[in-house]
Amino acid sequence: MKHLILIKYGELTTKKANRKVFINMLAKNIESLLKEIPFKISKDRVRMYIEVEEQYLEQVTTKLTKIFGIHSIVICYPTETNIDSIKTKALELLKGKVFKTFKVATKRADKSFPIPSMEFNNVIGGHILKNIDCKVDVHNPELLLTIEIRKEATYLYTKEIKGIGGYPVGIQGKGLLMLSGGIDSPVAGYMALKRGVDIECLYFESPPHTSLEAKNKVIKLASIMNEYSGNVKVHVVPFTKIQEEIYRNVPDSYIITIMRRMMYRIAERYAKMRKCKIIVNGESIGQVASQTLTSMVVINNVTNMPVIRPVACLDKLEIIEIAKKIGTYETSILPFEDCCTIFLPKHPVINPELEKAILYEKSFDYETLIEDCVKHIDVITQFENNKNQDLL
Ligand code: ATP
Ligand code: MG
Numbered sequence: 001m002k003h004l005i006l007i008k009y010g011e012l013t014t015k016k017a018n019r020k021v022f023i024n025m026l027a028k029n030i031e032s033l034l035k036e037i038p039f040k041i042s043k044d045r046v047r048m049y050i051e052v053e054e055q056y057l058e059q060v061t062t063k064l065t066k067i068f069g070i071h072s073i074v075i076c077y078p079t080e081t082n083i084d085s086i087k088t089k090a091l092e093l094l095k096g097k098v099f100k101t102f103k104v105a106t107k108r109a110d111k112s113f114p115i116p117s118m119e120f121n122n123v124i125g126g127h128i129l130k131n132i133d134c135k136v137d138v139h140n141p142e143l144l145l146t147i148e149i150r151k152e153a154t155y156l157y158t159k160e161i162k163g164i165g166g167y168p169v170g171i172q173g174k175g176l177l178m179l180s181g182g183i184d185s186p187v188a189g190y191m192a193l194k195r196g197v198d199i200e201c202l203y204f205e206s207p208p209h210t211s212l213e214a215k216n217k218v219i220k221l222a223s224i225m226n227e228y229s230g231n232v233k234v235h236v237v238p239f240t241k242i243q244e245e246i247y248r249n250v251p252d253s254y255i256i257t258i259m260r261r262m263m264y265r266i267a268e269r270y271a272k273m274r275k276c277k278i279i280v281n282g283e284s285i286g287q288v289a290s291q292t293l294t295s296m297v298v299i300n301n302v303t304n305m306p307v308i309r310p311v312a313c314l315d316k317l318e319i320i321e322i323a324k325k326i327g328t329y330e331t332s333i334l335p336f337e338d339c340c341t342i343f344l345p346k347h348p349v350i351n352p353e354l355e356k357a358i359l360y361e362k363s364f365d366y367e368t369l370i371e372d373c374v375k376h377i378d379v380i381t382q383f384e385n386n387k388n389q390d391l392l
Contacts, residue, residue, distance in 0.1 A: 101136065
């Protein structure tokens with residue numbers, strides 16, 4: 001008999017007007033992330049059901065725990081909608097389990113079923129008491145048996161697996177994530193995905209000053225993020241010339257300020273080309289000189305596009321905790337140098353002045369360089385359910 005996985009929606013049940021759009025998007029995301037597995041999906045306003053052979057149950061469940069828009073995942077055991085079958089199935093389900101107290105919760109979606117829910121709790125509860133050595137505890141049971149009575153079948157379950165919540169990826173359109181090899185930006189990307197923003201990644205590389213390993217690390221991070229999306233791409237910006245020009249022409253203390261203004265200019269231009277509505281990055285207030293509020297003002301000044309900084313108000317330890325949870329931490333701490341670190345001056349300015357930044361930028365023709373840079377951005381990866389996982 002086929003197994004049934006019941007999916008309870010996340011936050012989307014509260015958005016009444018958009019519910020249909022949300023549900024359809026979630027179904028589409030599930031279909032795309034499970035595309036190598038045979039399954040059947042059906043949905044209604046409050047639930048989604050996935051029918052799958054037992055052999056795929058674990059694989060499907062694991063994948064579902066990484067799909068945004070899901071509040072919980074329940075593996076259900078189906079039986080016919082009649083009292084005897086439900087009794088038999090209930091015992092079958094509980095027999096191997098260890099528990100001293102239990103409670104039955106019946107949900108009667110099929111109102112033509114002759115016994116009201118409360119009464120049916122007693123019928124099944126009584127049957128369990130007669131056959132298994134245990135007690136009823138309605139307030140704090142060790143085991144909760146839920147019975148959903150529907151016309152086509154009745155579903156029994158005891159375990160609810162927590163989903164990751166959020167909105168289905170893509171519901172908000174796309175954002176361009178400035179993805180470095182650090183800890184912060186993959187976490188920022190994950191958090192944006194969680195709010196339904198589809199992510200494309202932009203990585204600035206400066207060969208030969210930065211290595212191939214550094215780039216592969218970024219690709220690996222993107223592939224981990226792709227487990228939560230299925231759509232992640234990495235675009236690589238050839239940033240060497242601009243960085244060298246900055247290094248040659250700009251006073252030491254402003255190198256990072258100007259470099260980041262160039263990154264934002266490129267990101268904005270490219271975001272528009274890729275139809276991304278926002279820029280997302282891993283800046284965190286006060287973390288380094290370029291992330292003081294004054295620095296952010298001067299750097300942000302080059303773009304009108306919204307820049308979303310999901311980790312702006314988190315402590316480093318909080319960011320690390322998320323990085324560990326989502327699986328990016330181990331890769332992020334690999335020791336390859338990024339373009340931000342190789343040209344790092346001894347004393348970067350903490351309170352830069354906009355007028356000075358503009359003045360220093362006039363010392364070289366950055367417009368032409370940026371244009372050239374954007375033309376040569378390389379889309380190196382389109383992930384297909386993490387076939388690119390083992391690049392490192
Ligand atoms: P760490 O976790 O070590 O702080 P980081 O990636 O946050 O690493 P920062 O120097 O703090 O590095 O940079 C702030 C943000 O700027 C990053 O989170 C990222 O969004 C963006 N950024 C920095 N370097 C690059 C790069 N080479 N390519 C793309 N984005 C970058
Ligand atoms: Mg950082």
